[in-house]
Amino acid sequence: MKAALFATAVFMAPCITLADPLPSWGTSQSKDRIVAFVDAVTDPDNPDYVTPSDRIAVFDNDGTLWAEQPVYFQLTFAMDRLAELAAANPSILTSPTLEAAAKGELQTIAEGGHEALIEVLNASHSGISVEEFQASVTKWLDTARHPDTGLPYDQMTYQPMVELLRYLRDEGFRTYIVSGGGLHFMRVFAEDAYGVPPEQVLGTYTGTTYETADGTPTIIKAPGIAFVDDKEGKPINIERTLGRRPILAGGNSDGDFAMLEWTTAGHGPRLGILIHHTDAEREWAYDRESPIGKLVDGLNKGPDMGWVIVDMAQDWNRIYTGSE
Amino acid sequence: MKAALFATAVFMAPCITLADPLPSWGTSQSKDRIVAFVDAVTDPDNPDYVTPSDRIAVFDNDGTLWAEQPVYFQLTFAMDRLAELAAANPSILTSPTLEAAAKGELQTIAEGGHEALIEVLNASHSGISVEEFQASVTKWLDTARHPDTGLPYDQMTYQPMVELLRYLRDEGFRTYIVSGGGLHFMRVFAEDAYGVPPEQVLGTYTGTTYETADGTPTIIKAPGIAFVDDKEGKPINIERTLGRRPILAGGNSDGDFAMLEWTTAGHGPRLGILIHHTDAEREWAYDRESPIGKLVDGLNKGPDMGWVIVDMAQDWNRIYTGSE
Numbered sequence: 001m002k003a004a005l006f007a008t009a010v011f012m013a014p015c016i017t018l019a020d021p022l023p024s025w026g027t028s029q030s031k032d033r034i035v036a037f038v039d040a041v042t043d044p045d046n047p048d049y050v051t052p053s054d055r056i057a058v059f060d061n062d063g064t065l066w067a068e069q070p071v072y073f074q075l076t077f078a079m080d081r082l083a084e085l086a087a088a089n090p091s092i093l094t095s096p097t098l099e100a101a102a103k104g105e106l107q108t109i110a111e112g113g114h115e116a117l118i119e120v121l122n123a124s125h126s127g128i129s130v131e132e133f134q135a136s137v138t139k140w141l142d143t144a145r146h147p148d149t150g151l152p153y154d155q156m157t158y159q160p161m162v163e164l165l166r167y168l169r170d171e172g173f174r175t176y177i178v179s180g181g182g183l184h185f186m187r188v189f190a191e192d193a194y195g196v197p198p199e200q201v202l203g204t205y206t207g208t209t210y211e212t213a214d215g216t217p218t219i220i221k222a223p224g225i226a227f228v229d230d231k232e233g234k235p236i237n238i239e240r241t242l243g244r245r246p247i248l249a250g251g252n253s254d255g256d257f258a259m260l261e262w263t264t265a266g267h268g269p270r271l272g273i274l275i276h277h278t279d280a281e282r283e284w285a286y287d288r289e290s291p292i293g294k295l296v297d298g299l300n301k302g303p304d305m306g307w308v309i310v311d312m313a314q315d316w317n318r319i320y321t322g323s324e
Numbered sequence: 325m326k327a328a329l330f331a332t333a334v335f336m337a338p339c340i341t342l343a344d345p346l347p348s349w350g351t352s353q354s355k356d357r358i359v360a361f362v363d364a365v366t367d368p369d370n371p372d373y374v375t376p377s378d379r380i381a382v383f384d385n386d387g388t389l390w391a392e393q394p395v396y397f398q399l400t401f402a403m404d405r406l407a408e409l410a411a412a413n414p415s416i417l418t419s420p421t422l423e424a425a426a427k428g429e430l431q432t433i434a435e436g437g438h439e440a441l442i443e444v445l446n447a448s449h450s451g452i453s454v455e456e457f458q459a460s461v462t463k464w465l466d467t468a469r470h471p472d473t474g475l476p477y478d479q480m481t482y483q484p485m486v487e488l489l490r491y492l493r494d495e496g497f498r499t500y501i502v503s504g505g506g507l508h509f510m511r512v513f514a515e516d517a518y519g520v521p522p523e524q525v526l527g528t529y530t531g532t533t534y535e536t537a538d539g540t541p542t543i544i545k546a547p548g549i550a551f552v553d554d555k556e557g558k559p560i561n562i563e564r565t566l567g568r569r570p571i572l573a574g575g576n577s578d579g580d581f582a583m584l585e586w587t588t589a590g591h592g593p594r595l596g597i598l599i600h601h602t603d604a605e606r607e608w609a610y611d612r613e614s615p616i617g618k619l620v621d622g623l624n625k626g627p628d629m630g631w632v633i634v635d636m637a638q639d640w641n642r643i644y645t646g647s648e
Contacts, residue, residue, distance in 0.1 A: 029457060053521065186568045195378065198567025205564060210582055211557035217586045219563045232534035239454060239543045240529060241565060243511045243522025258534055260539045 003294075024160040028315040030273075032205040033308050034164070041247065042171050048269040050247055052172040057248040058238060058259060059177035060162070061186060063293040064252045064275050065194060066318075067146075069284040071106055072292065073153045075117075077140050078124040086123070098123055110291075122223040126206055126266045129218045130184055137188040154189045155322020161250075161275075162321055165194050172250070178202045178238055178256055181229040184221065193321075202237050204229045234259035235287040240306050253275065253293040259293050262296070264305055272307035275300045279313035348484040352639040354597075357632050358488070361595045365571065368497050372593040374571055382562060382583060383545065383573040385503035385510060385527075387519060387617040388576045388599050390481040391470075391644075394606040396429055396616065397477045398509050399441075401464050402448040403428050409448070422447055434615075438457040446547040450530055453542045454508055461512040468561070478513045479646025485574075485599075486645055489518050497572070502526045502562055502577055504554040517645075526561050528553045534573040558583035576601065577617040583624070588629060596631035600620045603637035 013116040016121050025031040041050040062068040083102040093099045100108035101120045110117050123132065141154050149156060166177045177186060177196050183203035190196040207222035228238050235258050238246065249256070249263035250273040260272040277286050277293065302309055310316075318324065347354040358485040365374040381616045405548035410417050424432035425444045433440050449457065465478050473480060483513045489499045501510060501520050507527035514520040553561050559582050562570065573580070573587035574597040584596040601610050601617065611619040626633055634640075641647065 216591050265541050
């Protein structure tokens, strides 16, 4: 019996080592290039070897790690929260924009542009402590369902990307999220959904204030946006927060262009990855003309800069973590 | 021979385990309380046990991890750098303030207040890439010497605090610097001096811009101060950057009060540590009346809040890392 167990152990060890770390990625050049890059930077005998402390990988969230159609999920949360707050206290709907938002009238918000968005965000995201805000996000994730898929939003993460994050960490990388999405919003689910702890989530943020009025110090979300973590804001935020240039960056839109550009322009081995939304059947197909996740520069310049352009329809066997 | 080696190994193991991790701390209540706290939060059988991911310790830098007299070391750097830049190009000294700074006339800068300080910082800290700026700090640390001690500035770190940082890390803590000092300035020496990597350094920062004018993306330090990491700014910056409340905080001035207050007001075991500069012989003695490192609230309220007040003269066997 003992001998049999020992034989099993010996037999299984190489199986575990050789198991495909990216089973949801089909046989593709994209997968081969990612694996070749990771193999190179983790092999001490390879001239491209990178010491673990510099193995930093950064990823956009909306459209890169989870879906972003028909509208950024955080905007849906904001409108749902506004509706909930208004049900208890209708007087908070102090403008036609807020009334429309509470009714879920996306078109009105879209037409109102940046100003309308800020109004909705202020009414739904500020004036409460970070803890209260995050509790409301948790509750929303537990109960809200996506109109098209019927899935909880945090199950519309991309299974191939969840595998990629885990694979990178298993290979000594630290994985960061660097997203235009809200910092406090994303931290609620990033650890469970992606294995990314709060201190490795970078995002857009409202200001906060430190209040001790009731004797207990509390950090309160203020209105307005203090920092937009998009476009050039992404490399700026990474440099400010990490003080290191990543060696791998993944995104899906022109909002990620500067982050991939800065990452891949560094010395030594670098990898840029763009997720191209090509799968109208299983997800959504959009790029150059889309108001959300617009991708023009990345498609025009990315291939010449050596970036991996992932064709979702071709390269991924599976899309969502929450459905086969 | 083998038996002897084995016996030596067996004999040495417990010695290593039992070696005092804080040899530069004398026999004192301060040391006992710190060790008791660490023992409690790292013992799985203790009700105060804290899981490693939550073992976050934050420390101010100036006056807590290294000295800050007769003037913040970064101001000395700024004036030295200005003098160096002016030697090559005198036209950069466009005001009496800058002329005084380049001559090292501290009194003039002090009298000029915040405005004079910003002028000196802008002229010495902006308009160059982060890499160029940090190279100038490295060079300064290699060559500049403190007027009183004759030591390189990065050897005027406090040996007892360097030991404390290492001890905490050995016990599964992550150690962060959260200082009013400049983020890009401190990152140059934090890893060598304290074992704190760049992504665990939080500080005051200038704005930065992302430039690709010459075809190579570069992050440039802009004039002005974008965020002051002092007073309420400290808990705000910690929450924003880490998304967690530390369980241990160390400081030395009222600029650290909010950080210690927020840290120690959290649920579960918490420790606040204030370094009280009581040693006029080996260092400097200052607190309530000092323009630098003013400590009033901490002395008045800290003891009742359970904070450890470290008496440098009594509690430390040794002061600087760079001298016995």
